[in-house]
Amino acid sequence: MKPVLEVAGLCCRLGSRTVLRNIGFSLGEGQAVALVGANGAGKSTLLWAILGLLPSDGEVRIFGRPRSRDGLARLGVVFQNPEDQLFMPSLEQDLTLPLLNRGEAPGPAREKALEALEAVGLAGYAGTPAQRLSLGQRKRAAIASVLVSSPSLLILDEPTAELDPRSVRQLTALLNRLPVARLIASHHLEFLQATTTRALLLSEGAIAADGPSGSVLGDEGLLAGAGLI
Amino acid sequence: MILRRLAPVLLFAAVLFLMQWFSGRGLTALPFLTVAVFLAVVLLGRWIPWQSLGARVRPGSRLFSLVLFLHITRHFVSILGQETTRVLQARALCLRRRWGPGAFRSLAWALAGILGRSLVRAERFYAAQLLRGLGE
Ligand SMILES: Nc1ncnc2c1ncn2[C@@H]1O[C@H](COP(=O)(O)OP(=O)(O)OP(=O)(O)O)[C@@H](O)[C@H]1O
Ligand SMILES: [Mg+2]
Numbered sequence: 001m002k003p004v005l006e007v008a009g010l011c012c013r014l015g016s017r018t019v020l021r022n023i024g025f026s027l028g029e030g031q032a033v034a035l036v037g038a039n040g041a042g043k044s045t046l047l048w049a050i051l052g053l054l055p056s057d058g059e060v061r062i063f064g065r066p067r068s069r070d071g072l073a074r075l076g077v078v079f080q081n082p083e084d085q086l087f088m089p090s091l092e093q094d095l096t097l098p099l100l101n102r103g104e105a106p107g108p109a110r111e112k113a114l115e116a117l118e119a120v121g122l123a124g125y126a127g128t129p130a131q132r133l134s135l136g137q138r139k140r141a142a143i144a145s146v147l148v149s150s151p152s153l154l155i156l157d158e159p160t161a162e163l164d165p166r167s168v169r170q171l172t173a174l175l176n177r178l179p180v181a182r183l184i185a186s187h188h189l190e191f192l193q194a195t196t197t198r199a200l201l202l203s204e205g206a207i208a209a210d211g212p213s214g215s216v217l218g219d220e221g222l223l224a225g226a227g228l229i
Numbered sequence: 230m231i232l233r234r235l236a237p238v239l240l241f242a243a244v245l246f247l248m249q250w251f252s253g254r255g256l257t258a259l260p261f262l263t264v265a266v267f268l269a270v271v272l273l274g275r276w277i278p279w280q281s282l283g284a285r286v287r288p289g290s291r292l293f294s295l296v297l298f299l300h301i302t303r304h305f306v307s308i309l310g311q312e313t314t315r316v317l318q319a320r321a322l323c324l325r326r327r328w329g330p331g332a333f334r335s336l337a338w339a340l341a342g343i344l345g346r347s348l349v350r351a352e353r354f355y356a357a358q359l360l361r362g363l364g365e
Contacts, residue, residue, distance in 0.1 A: 072322055075322070081315070097331050097335055100330045101330055149323070
C-alpha cells in the first residue's frame with residue numbers, strides 16, 4: 001500500500017504551550033482513519049500542522065513527497081468552520097473555483113458542481129450564497145466543495161458537528177461509497193465506527209493509541225483515560 | 230502574519246479613500262486614521278497586561294468603560310485577524326495555480342466576505358452583550 005500521508009516527529013507549540021508532542025503515523029492509499037480525542041486534545045491543531053498552516057517541527061510527506069502546493073491541491077480539506085471555505089457569491093461558484101483554476105472548461109466544471117451538490121442533498125441551492133444557508137447546510141456545502149475536485153486524500157475536521165441525524169446517515173453512506181483515503185477528526189464515536197477502519201486516539205497532544213477502529217473506539221477504559229467519555 | 234491581518238483593513242481604507250475621491254467632496258484623513266488605529270491596537274495588544282487589567286478597575290467607573298471598550302476592540306481585532314487568516318488559507322488550498330483563472334475574483338470575494346462577516350459578528354456580539362445586561 002503506497003503511503004498518501006506520512007507524519008514523523010511532529011511537534012507544535014502555540015504561545016507557551018506544547019500542543020502536539022512527537023506525533024508519528026502514516027496513512028495508506030484508500031485507508032480510512034479516525035482521529036479521535038477530547039475537546040482540546042489537539043485534533044484540529046494536528047490537521048493544521050499537517051497542512052502547513054501552523055508552524056511545527058517534524059516531517060510531513062504528502063503522496064510520498066515533501067509538502068508542496070501541488071500536493072496540497074490534491075487534498076480535500078473540510079475545516080471545522082464551514083464559513084471559512086465558502087466565500088463566493090453562489091455555491092456553484094464556490095464549487096467550480098478549484099476546477100476552473102486548474103484549467104477545466106466551464107461546462108464540465110458546472111456539471112461536476114451540480115453533481116456534488118446533489119450528493120450532499122443540496123440540489124437546487126446552486127445559485128444560493130453560503131450565507132443564506134443554515135449551519136448544517138453550509139457544512140454539507142463545504143463537504144461538496146472538496147469532493148468536486150476528486151481529491152486523493154480527504155481531511156475532515158468535525159464533519160458531523162452540525163448535522164441532523166439524517167444528514168449524518170447520508171454523509172456516512174457518501175463517504176463509504178468513496179474509495180478515497182481519509183483522515184476524520186471527530187468525537188462522534190458512532191460515526192467514526194461506521195466510516196473508518198483504523199483509529200488514532202489523541203490525548204493531550206500525543207498519540208495514546210493506534211489500532212483498528214472497532215477495538216480503539218470500543219475500549220471504554222482507553223477512552224475514559226483520554227478524557228473522552 | 231501582520232500583513233495578512235492588515236489586508237481587510239487596508240481594503241476597507243482603500244474603498245473609503247476611493248469613495249471619497251470619486252464623490253469629489255474632498256478627502257479626509259479617515260482612511261489613514263483607520264489604518265493607524267488598527268496598528269495602534271495591534272501594538273497595544275502586545276504590550277498591555279490584558280489578564281490583570283479588568284481585575285483592578287472598579288465596575289461602573291469611567292475607567293471601567295474604557296477598559297471594557299479596549300477589551301471589546303481587542304476581541305474584535307483578534308477575531309477579524311483569525312478569520313482573515315483562515316479564509317485566505319482555505320482559498321489558497323483550493324487553488325492549484327496561485328495566479329490561475331479565478332484567483333483575483335476569489336480574493337476579492339473572500340475579502341468582501343470577511344467584511345460582511347465582521348459586521349454580522351458585531352451585531353451578534355452586541356446582541357449577546359445586551360442580553361447579559363451590558364451595553365447601554
Ligand atoms: N492560538 C493558540 N494559542 C495557544 N494555545 C492554543 C491556541 N489554539 C489552540 N490552543 C490549544 O491547543 C489545544 C488543542 O486545540 P485544538 O483546537 O487542536 O483541539 P481539538 O482537539 O480540535 O478540540 P475540539 O474537539 O474542541 O475541536 C487546546 O488545548 C487549546 O487550548
Ligand atoms: Mg477541533
